Amino acid sequence: GENVEQHPSTLSVQEGDSAVIKCTYSDSASNYFPWYKQELGKGPQLIIDIRSNVGEKKDQRIAVTLNKTAKHFSLHITETQPEDSAVYFCAALEDSSYKLIFGSGTRLLVRP
């Protein structure tokens, strides 16, 4: 089945800097890769997703890139702000079961 690995587990950046979180997946048949943001005391919420027919997707300060050959995808946050501090989860949709497999999460801290 699908396996998703996420790095780093924690990331601390200065406000205004960029942050990059990377994930790798094992099932080459997977074709949907969402990113969820979990703020303190709340449930995860979808912030951006990408399908396998595109290599990059942007939404204001956040972007996701996908390399299907290498089976990895990344979340890029530019001009980070304190409100970006949260736990971020990547996920891949397992083709055989149609189930989302999540990475282990990255705790991002943006220092003012």
Place this chain on the structure above:
Amino acid sequence: EAQVTQNPRYLITVTGKKLTVTCSQNMNHEYMSWYRQDPGLGLRQIYYSMNVEVTDKGDVPEGYKVSRKEKRNFPLILESPSPNQTSLYFCASRDVSGANVLTFGAGSRLTVL
């Protein structure tokens, strides 16, 4: 407001005392699922349901039960809780057609002593 509601949000209980965590969604979603979140392990699926009266095991179903008698409700039952079930639990739902976007509840933090 479209949402998934879980109760209780916090619970401390003792080993062996049966408990139920309720989950309700108001979006008419067919698919509902329970996850547990543990440090360093991410979100692991416990059980899921594709529709009323249809439930299946996820990756970590041991020690849990679920039922889906109505479309909007998907309770998680711990018949005899043990300390290794101390965790943060999330219920989620989504429409089975189109996008695969999961809507999560706010979470239920369970401590089993």
